[in-house]
Amino acid sequence: MVNLNISRTARAATFLLTVLSLSSVQAQDSTPDLSNSARLERLITALERGGIPKGTAEISVYFPPRKVPTQSANKLPRLSLVPNLIRQNFDLNVLGTEKLLGRDVDKLELKPKLEGASTWNFWIDAQWSIPLAFEQRSFDGQLIRRAEYTALKVQKVPQRRDPLAPLTVRPGLERRVVAALPNFAPPQGFRAVSIKRGKRGDLVTLELTFSDGLNTFPLVVAAKGTKAADGIAVRKLEGKNGALWLWMVGRFPKSTLEGTLATVQGPVDVDGLGTFADSVNSNQ
Amino acid sequence: MKDPWDELMDGALSASQPDERDTAAVEKALFAVRKYRSRSLFNRYLQTGLAAAAVMAGLTLTFRPQGSSTGNTAGTVSPQYAYDAYSEVDGW
Numbered sequence: 001m002v003n004l005n006i007s008r009t010a011r012a013a014t015f016l017l018t019v020l021s022l023s024s025v026q027a028q029d030s031t032p033d034l035s036n037s038a039r040l041e042r043l044i045t046a047l048e049r050g051g052i053p054k055g056t057a058e059i060s061v062y063f064p065p066r067k068v069p070t071q072s073a074n075k076l077p078r079l080s081l082v083p084n085l086i087r088q089n090f091d092l093n094v095l096g097t098e099k100l101l102g103r104d105v106d107k108l109e110l111k112p113k114l115e116g117a118s119t120w121n122f123w124i125d126a127q128w129s130i131p132l133a134f135e136q137r138s139f140d141g142q143l144i145r146r147a148e149y150t151a152l153k154v155q156k157v158p159q160r161r162d163p164l165a166p167l168t169v170r171p172g173l174e175r176r177v178v179a180a181l182p183n184f185a186p187p188q189g190f191r192a193v194s195i196k197r198g199k200r201g202d203l204v205t206l207e208l209t210f211s212d213g214l215n216t217f218p219l220v221v222a223a224k225g226t227k228a229a230d231g232i233a234v235r236k237l238e239g240k241n242g243a244l245w246l247w248m249v250g251r252f253p254k255s256t257l258e259g260t261l262a263t264v265q266g267p268v269d270v271d272g273l274g275t276f277a278d279s280v281n282s283n284q
Numbered sequence: 285m286k287d288p289w290d291e292l293m294d295g296a297l298s299a300s301q302p303d304e305r306d307t308a309a310v311e312k313a314l315f316a317v318r319k320y321r322s323r324s325l326f327n328r329y330l331q332t333g334l335a336a337a338a339v340m341a342g343l344t345l346t347f348r349p350q351g352s353s354t355g356n357t358a359g360t361v362s363p364q365y366a367y368d369a370y371s372e373v374d375g376w
Contacts, residue, residue, distance in 0.1 A: 059376065061371075061376055064367030064370055065367070077374075077375060077376050078375060079374070080373065080374050080375075145376060147376075198369060200361065200365035200368065200369070201361060201362075201365065203361055203365065205369070207369055209373050216373045216374055217370065217373070218366075218369040218370055218372075218373050220366065220369050222361075224359060224360055224361050225359060225360045225361070226360055226361050226362065226363045226365060227360050227362065227363050228363070229363035229366070229367075231370075232363050232366045232367075247366045247369070249366045249367065249369060249370040250370065
């Protein structure tokens with residue numbers, strides 16, 4: 001009787017160990033010996049190479065809202081990367097291996113360390129080390145954008161002819177921003193990466209871009225506000241030559257959008273910033 | 285087109301008797317006056333209508349909202365402008 005019980009216990013323990021070992025195998029990517037930081041570097045390199053192969057890609061954008069959210073293209077869109085900020089602001093999680101278009105892919109997640117920013121999932125070809133799909137999910141888990149190959153036209157490792165030029169943080173620009181918009185503080189982890197003059201209809205704008213490495217948002221300075229809409233915060237401020245409006249656009253919590261604009265204290269003076277836009281321009 | 289006064293005189297001169305001439309002259313004169321009056325009224329209404337249309341067009345052009353085709357009003361613009369700025373940043 002006792003022997004029978006021991007035998008049952010042993011079988012149950014063996015079964016449990018088997019299940020645990022299987023689940024741990026599933027959580028590994030195709031290179032289990034790599035450290036997380038090494039994996040992150042491989043991912044950044046893969047993203048900088050971008051969507052190299054030609055084929056058929058399906059690209060869905062749910063924010064900003066569009067009449068037709070899903071469109072086709074012959075390759076994946078480029079991502080606006082700031083590698084140093086990715087290293088600072090995101091944790092890499094290996095979610096396992098999957099099959100995509102019959103190829104082995106590692107599913108990786110870049111989860112923001114700070115609340116409010118979006119999470120990114122990547123499907124990286126294990127052999128070619130390039131992304132075959134990626135998606136952005138907002139702070140509340142909603143799908144914002146997704147791009148995925150649905151067919152590939154190549155059967156060997158493709159070479160990219162135009163590698164991505166990553167964006168860089170511009171401390172000089174940030175000093176000018178704070179001088180022009182007193183006390184302005186972007187959401188934690190976000191840094192100024194570019195500035196440009198824009199024209200929206202008959203409205204001339206000054207448009208700053210902030211990034212946390214992967215997520216970007218524009219801060220627009222204009223002589224008019226915009227109507228209320230999802231993902232847009234607007235604030236009217238006194239300027240040197242009359243009223244000015246700040247627009248912040250992004251899939252953030254409403255409190256983050258409004259709280260960011262509320263950091264600006266006192267009258268704004270964007271004359272110096274405009275000169276900066278002319279002389280430095282943007283990375284794009 | 286003959287002037288109404290000429291028509292009046294033609295009628296009067298073509299009558300053979302003095303009383304016929306008087307009657308014909310009066311009838312012609314009345315007809316001419318009616319015709320002149322109706323034409324004059326028509327012209328006046330036409331001028332008034334054209335002037336009103338011109339004033340309305342002027343008012344419409346002067347006070348139309350700036351950039352109304354893109355949803356602008358006096359103090360705000362369409363949120364699509366903000367969305368466009370967002371989309372251009374990433375190029376999606």
